Each structure stands twice: as structure tokens, then as C-alpha cells.
Amino acid sequence: MQDYPALVLNADFRPLSYFPLSLWSWQEAAKAVFLRRVHVLSEYDRKVRSPSKEMALPSVIVLKQYVPAARKAAFTRFNVFLRDRFACQYCGDELPAERLTFDHVTPRVRGGRTEWSNVVTACEPCNLTKGHRLPKESGIWPLHPPSEPTTWELQENGRGFPPNHLHESWRDYLYWDTELEEN
DSSP, rough: OTTTOEEEEEETSSSSSTBBBOEEOHHHHHHHTTTTTTEEEEEEEEEEEEEEOOOOOEEEEEESSSSOOSSSOOOOHHHHHHTTBBTTTOOOBOOOOGGEEEEEOGGGGOOOSSGGGEEEEHHHHHHHHHTTTTTTHHHHSOOOOOOOHHHHHHHHHHSSSOOOOOOOOGGGGGSSSSSOOOO
């Protein structure tokens, strides 16, 4: 039953989030349907039953009330990776999140702060090469100067990384930068 998540769309019919994709478990989706907080746009063939009711599991739901996007992007390691498109900002290699670190352009030991304008995504070899030195001392500079992204920019970047599983009923509501594969 865990294989039946529902794609959650905001009242404007856009996903609440592209990365990670806004999904609810079938239990959360069913509860929202019964509480009349969502409209069901598409359903799976699978049904759930109680002693008195039967319900097809929703595959796409839309919120009845619009949820505004956060005004400021949260400063998290994941959002730094997403801003930098999961690519080392020194060598340009694209890597999975577990193989990335973040680097302080101006090292903390040299007065650098942990903030959007001083942190970039780095692979371990580049991070070790740069060490606790300034870019001009190490000879490596970020490919793109670090800056605070908007929530819109993070959402747009997230569209470039579709998840491994996309149910066919979701495709009309998702707009990825990459071509969707046929299963």
C-alpha cells in the first residue's frame, strides 16, 4: 500500500514543491478527502474499504485553499546543493547529494560566515584542495558566485531533477526540464 502516494497540487494547480516532489501518503490523502480539504483529480485503480465505505486511492489531489510559498528560502545544506544544481562549484562535476559537501569561500577560520553569500557546493577533492585558504591563495574560484536564491529559483532548479518514480496520472501536472520516460 505504500506504493500509492498522492501528488499534492496547490489551489493554482501547481505542485507545492518540485524537489522534493510534494507527495502525501495514501493515508494523508484519504484523510484530506474525508475532511473535504482537497479535490481529487485522479485516482489509482486500487481501493480501500471500511465496513461502511469504499474509496479509490487518490493519485492527484488539489488543495481547496491556496498555500503561499515561503518568502525566503531556508538556508539548509540541501537548499545550497539545490541552488548549485548538485554540482561542485569548483570543478563543475554533478554528483549525488551524499558525495557533496559545502565549502566556505572565505573559510570560517578566516572570518567567513555560514550564509548564502559565502557557502558553495563542493566535491570532497576540491574542498580538500582549497582547504582553509582563500580562492586567490588556492587558485580555485567558484564557477558561480554564491548568492541567496529566491524560493522561485529553488523550485525552478528542482524541476531539473525529476524523481525516479512518476505515476502516469501526474504527468499532466508536472513540467520537468527533462523528458519523461515511458514505462
